[in-house]
Each structure stands twice: as C-alpha cells, then as structure tokens.
Amino acid sequence: MNAMTDATAAAVEARGLKKRYGRVRALDGVDVEIGAGRYFALLGPSGGGKTTLLRALGGFVKPDAGEVLLEGRRVEHLGPEKRPTGMVFQSYALFPHMTVAQNVGYGLKLRKLPREEVARQAEAALAQVSLAGYGARRIWELSGGQQQRVQLARALALKPRILLLDEPLAALDAKLRKEMCYELKHLQEQVGITFVHVTHNQEEAMTVADRMALISDGKLVEQGAPEDLYERPASRFAAEFVGERVIFDGDLRAEGGLLRMDVPGGVAMAAMEGASEGKGSLSVRSESLTLSRDGLGLQGVYRERVYLGLVESHGVALPDGREIAVRCVPGTFGAFERGEAVRVGWSPEAARVHAA
Amino acid sequence: MSVGGDDYASPWQTRLGWLWLAVVICAIMTPVFYNLYVSFNELGFGAARYVFTVDWYFAVFEDAALTRALGWTLAVAVGTAVFTVPFALLAAKLYKRLTNKLWLVFLLLLPLFAPPDIFATTLLVYFKSLNGMFGAVADATGLPVGAWFQLGFGTAVIGMVVYTLPYAFVVILITMGRYNPEHTEAARACGASPGQAFWQVEFPQIRPGVLSATSFTVILVFNEYVRSNALKGGFDTFTTVLISQMLNTGMSEQSYAMGGMISIVSIGGVTAILLWTWLRQEQMARRLRAPEGN
Numbered sequence: 209m210n211a212m213t214d215a216t217a218a219a220v221e222a223r224g225l226k227k228r229y230g231r232v233r234a235l236d237g238v239d240v241e242i243g244a245g246r247y248f249a250l251l252g253p254s255g256g257g258k259t260t261l262l263r264a265l266g267g268f269v270k271p272d273a274g275e276v277l278l279e280g281r282r283v284e285h286l287g288p289e290k291r292p293t294g295m296v297f298q299s300y301a302l303f304p305h306m307t308v309a310q311n312v313g314y315g316l317k318l319r320k321l322p323r324e325e326v327a328r329q330a331e332a333a334l335a336q337v338s339l340a341g342y343g344a345r346r347i348w349e350l351s352g353g354q355q356q357r358v359q360l361a362r363a364l365a366l367k368p369r370i371l372l373l374d375e376p377l378a379a380l381d382a383k384l385r386k387e388m389c390y391e392l393k394h395l396q397e398q399v400g401i402t403f404v405h406v407t408h409n410q411e412e413a414m415t416v417a418d419r420m421a422l423i424s425d426g427k428l429v430e431q432g433a434p435e436d437l438y439e440r441p442a443s444r445f446a447a448e449f450v451g452e453r454v455i456f457d458g459d460l461r462a463e464g465g466l467l468r469m470d471v472p473g474g475v476a477m478a479a480m481e482g483a484s485e486g487k488g489s490l491s492v493r494s495e496s497l498t499l500s501r502d503g504l505g506l507q508g509v510y511r512e513r514v515y516l517g518l519v520e521s522h523g524v525a526l527p528d529g530r531e532i533a534v535r536c537v538p539g540t541f542g543a544f545e546r547g548e549a550v551r552v553g554w555s556p557e558a559a560r561v562h563a564a
Numbered sequence: 565m566s567v568g569g570d571d572y573a574s575p576w577q578t579r580l581g582w583l584w585l586a587v588v589i590c591a592i593m594t595p596v597f598y599n600l601y602v603s604f605n606e607l608g609f610g611a612a613r614y615v616f617t618v619d620w621y622f623a624v625f626e627d628a629a630l631t632r633a634l635g636w637t638l639a640v641a642v643g644t645a646v647f648t649v650p651f652a653l654l655a656a657k658l659y660k661r662l663t664n665k666l667w668l669v670f671l672l673l674l675p676l677f678a679p680p681d682i683f684a685t686t687l688l689v690y691f692k693s694l695n696g697m698f699g700a701v702a703d704a705t706g707l708p709v710g711a712w713f714q715l716g717f718g719t720a721v722i723g724m725v726v727y728t729l730p731y732a733f734v735v736i737l738i739t740m741g742r743y744n745p746e747h748t749e750a751a752r753a754c755g756a757s758p759g760q761a762f763w764q765v766e767f768p769q770i771r772p773g774v775l776s777a778t779s780f781t782v783i784l785v786f787n788e789y790v791r792s793n794a795l796k797g798g799f800d801t802f803t804t805v806l807i808s809q810m811l812n813t814g815m816s817e818q819s820y821a822m823g824g825m826i827s828i829v830s831i832g833g834v835t836a837i838l839l840w841t842w843l844r845q846e847q848m849a850r851r852l853r854a855p856e857g858n
Contacts, residue, residue, distance in 0.1 A: 230663075
C-alpha cells in the first residue's frame, strides 16, 4: 500500500525511494505525491524514516534508488541549493555569528541582491512572522519560539515553492508548540506554498495538516485527510498509531449484515462497509466505547478511573487480563467501584475492520 | 542530633589537592623561572648580587647570528602553519563525516608516539633515499629532476608539519565538536554552495580553534630542537643556537635572554589561548543561561 497519490497537481513526488544506512533500511520503496499548496504532514514513530524522506526531498540525503520530482522535475542529482525548497530545522540552525537580519537576509545576499533590497526583504519576512523590528538582535537574545520564527522568516524570505519542516516544534514547550501550530497553519494559508512537515506528534500533525501520511519501517503506510486517518483508518498500524483505539485480532465472520469476532469477554461487532470475512483486526476508538453495569457488551472488571481534565479514562480488565481504556467526558457513565463487573459496548458503525 | 561528622566540613581534601598541584607546577616550571631570573640579572649567572636589567634581551637583537636564527625560526614556523593548519582542518572535517573514526585518529596521532630522535633520523634517511632515487631517475631519463629533498627550509618544514599535525588536529577537532552541522545544511538550503557554506557559516564558528591551532603550531616549532637540528640543513633556529652555545661555549647572558624570550612567548601564547577559550566558554554559558527573551 505504498503508492499514495494526491488529487491536486503534484508539487512533490517520490517514486520507489530507497535508502539504507548500513543494515538499517530507512526508506523501503516509498511512493508519495504531495499536491501543490497542501500542508502535508509526515507522521510516524521515531526511526520510521520520515526525516530521511524529508531530507531526500530537500537534497540532504541521496537516495540509493528511486526518483524525486519537485514540480515535475527530477532533482535527486541536485544539491539542496539547486532545489525549489526551503528547510526549517528542529535545532533552529540559526547562525550565531550573525544578527537576526543577517540570518534572514543570508540567502538574499547569496542571490546578490543590492544591500538595501536585502534589508527590505529581510524586514518584510520578519514582519510576516510577527518579528518586525527584531533585525538588530543577536540570536541568543531570542526565546525558542522567536528563534523558530526567525528560521521560518529566513526560509520564506527566499520565496521557496516548497517548504520542508523537520520536527520544527519539537524543541518547544507544550503551550508554545500549540500556539506555533496555529501560526504555522495560518502562515501556510497566507503564503499558499506547499508545506511538508515531519513530526512524531499526532496532535501537532492533525492541527497543521490538511493531508497527512503515516510512515513506519521505511514504508508509507497510509495517507489521507486527518479526519479520515483518525475516524476511518484503513490499516491496523494507522488504527494503533493515530488516536487511542482498542484493537482485537482474530477471525471475522459475517452474520446478520455485520462482521463478528469472538473476543475475550464476548463478541465484537462491526458494520460490513465493504470488509470481508477471514483473519483481520477490529478496532474501536476509546471515546466511542460505552461503560455500563448491565446490558450488551464485553464483560470486564472495573479497575480505575483517571481524571484528565477535559476527559476521564476508565480502565477495564477483560477476562484474558488485558486492560482497555474507555474515555468520556467526566461523569458520562457515572461512578464504579474497583472490582465491579461491567460491560463495555459500542455501536457496530463505530468499529473499523482492518485486513490482516 | 546528627550521626557522625559532617562529611562536607573538612576542607583538607581540597587543600591537599591544591598543594599537590602547586608542587607539580613548581617542579615543572622552576627551571623556566630560574632561566628568566638569570636573564634579567645584569651581573649574569652565578653572581652574588642581583641587578635587574633588560639589556640582555636587547643584546640578543644586536647579535647577527641570533637575529638570523630568529628569522629562520619564524620562517619555518609560518611555513609549517601554512601546511599544518589546513591539513588538520581537512582531517577534522573528514573525521566528522566518517562513520568509523578510530582509524583516522590512530593514523593522525601516530607521530606523537615516535621518539623525536628516531622520528628525525628516519625522515633524514627518507629524504636522502628520495634524493638518491631522483638522481637515478635523472641519470636514466635525462629528466630535470634533482635532489629536491636536500636538507634545508623545505625538509625542516616537512618534518615540522608531520610533528605538529596531530596537535593541530586535536585542537581543531575540539572546536568542531561544538559546531552544529545543521548550520551547514541551513546555509545550503539558503542557496549556498558547499564552499560558501564552509567559509561564510562554518569557518567563522570554528575560527577560534583554527587560530588556536595556528598559535600552537608556531609555539611547537619555536620549542622543537631534535627535528630542527636534524632536518634544517644550513641555517640555525633559536633552539639549535641555544643548545649549540650550551654545549660549546657555555651559556652566555644572551642565551639566557633568548631562552627567556622563548619561554615568555610560549607561556604567554598558551595562557592567551587558554584565557580566550575560557572566556568564550563563559560567554557561551552566559548566553545559554540568559532568560528567554521577550
């Protein structure tokens, strides 16, 4: 399931991209198309290959095999300076021996623009990231968030048609990261160019992206709109990685227009929706589960309640000892005692079926 | 009520540590300080009275043989630095790029483990063999190749480059260790060629290390005797003049002054490098500690 396409005209294409580091296969035949003007997030676990893919697109890694096309042009033989891309790094990578304005104007100076024009465009780029008037400052006089904005300004000053962002918010604290997510999204809408954003943080990916792809073990597992990957994951990996889901593996059989699977504590059910019988997985988002003392659902033993503010999480042990979490708005299902027999249910339409 | 004594109350461990350090430094530096002491005495070595003067230092520059030696030493030092520092820089850059770094470090540090006299005589024999080989080639082919490795400035510089390269490599490597390679990638992403990225972004950040390596190389050349003596050919350096005087005519007052000059330049240079490095580290630490701005 590696061939992934985007309906809009492709700004970025990778075909059969492979890269090895010794015995580690960082990219294993990745195919991806990213439409022009998209905010595209590459999401996946650490070591999955997402940064290698981004660096291959930017020219910082030469793939062992495969093609990289930027705006329809083969570029895998070109260095980073010859590609229509800008890059934003996790470590900010601002030049400490230069002022903020010199950092932002560095690429413009390389283009041999007149000094006044460099200064004007650098100041305009700083204004774009809400840092007008900061040009004379030194890098160490800025906070982490400001440094990240300067880096963005440095990249945007060159008016790249594709901006690559490698874990750009990973070094920021949670509050600032959230703020920067919105700023990045608004900035992308404002400039209208293609953003390719690598992150391992799914909340960050879902906040910024209008389309995202999951990468694991060097393979592009699945891509789609954030809502699709969250609500309707096709693969078991997506179901496990995006959001919090309860997943059962086993034999699926059709019965009464539904798919059924015998699981510890009862029978799990899902709507057919084109899925077929046989070995597979069935998953339900933890916030789609219900908790009650009687009625339909899997039998379990109540373990504990964890208050998380906006939601609460109820832990329930199934007969095989496995513990699952039921998440809800606090107070939705009432209070339970530790060790009490409970039932965990869901609507068949809320469940997803994944092929083995 | 506390049990036992305060483990942190006794200052003796620290005091003994400082005392030991002071004894070691005195043992190492006493001959140097004694040389300096004699060099500033108008009445010279062994006199019952001490009359301070700097005249012996001026007398060094009135001696044609000594000033010639100073000129040659400077020339060899500059010639050595011109080759050593770029080679060390290239080696350090190669080190950063390699996955298996051990063999490079081993090869580069190997000259440090060769005793100076063996090192010098081996190079001497090597140069003589090369001259013999070139002579044979010239005789056989009529090509205009000659004894290109006759002892002289070139052979002295080659010997010093091999000697100083490991030190310069280590000094540059330490500075490069703090350099973030993503800066080079960021420069490339801004449109810089690999050369531009190096000169405009990387070099300004590793410049202290390069300058330290240059100073260190010059100091090493000024202080080296065995290799200089074996490979210099027809000229003299500071140390060869000094040792020669010691062995033949005994130390003159100018000799003490010359030794004092080398000591002052060396100690001053090393102290300046250490101070500079320390101040830069302090500056970087202050920047890191600075509160998040605005």
